[in-house]
Amino acid sequence: MLKISQSAYASLRLHGEETYPHECCGVLLGHFDGDSSESVSKSVSKTVSRVARCGNTRADSPHNRYHIDPRDLIRIQREGRERGEDIVGFYHSHPDHPAQWSPTDLAEAHWFGCSYVITSVEKGKATITNSFELTGTDEDDKKFVDEKTELV
Numbered sequence: 001m002l003k004i005s006q007s008a009y010a011s012l013r014l015h016g017e018e019t020y021p022h023e024c025c026g027v028l029l030g031h032f033d034g035d036s037s038e039s040v041s042k043s044v045s046k047t048v049s050r051v052a053r054c055g056n057t058r059a060d061s062p063h064n065r066y067h068i069d070p071r072d073l074i075r076i077q078r079e080g081r082e083r084g085e086d087i088v089g090f091y092h093s094h095p096d097h098p099a100q101w102s103p104t105d106l107a108e109a110h111w112f113g114c115s116y117v118i119t120s121v122e123k124g125k126a127t128i129t130n131s132f133e134l135t136g137t138d139e140d141d142k143k144f145v146d147e148k149t150e151l152v
């Protein structure tokens, strides 16, 4: 379960409209809910309080690839810590494509337990937003699992 504030949800969808026909990308900041001593196999819910926009560094193919600059990521992580926020996921847009993950999206996802949010942007208008949680234990058995989202 991914709980997301109205403002964060609106912001990530608007970002996709602004960068259309290119993909947008960014980071979801908030916290993991519940007791961390519970079994790791049990999926925990997350709450997103804020999003951090990133530049898309994939200049070669910005319409169907995204990549967050590692320096951006380090800065966002540091600023989040100062505010008591964790990185709980990532988001990007799919211009004129469904809000479903691609094999490339899975290959480039490395943060287990985090949410990967995809918004379909049809002709410049944000439509469906879906979330997928990266599960598994390593690069060989990782997979995306559909995740419910709830606006809070």
Ligand SMILES: [Zn+2]
Binding pocket: 092, 093, 094, 101, 102, 105, 118
């Ligand atoms: Zn994608």
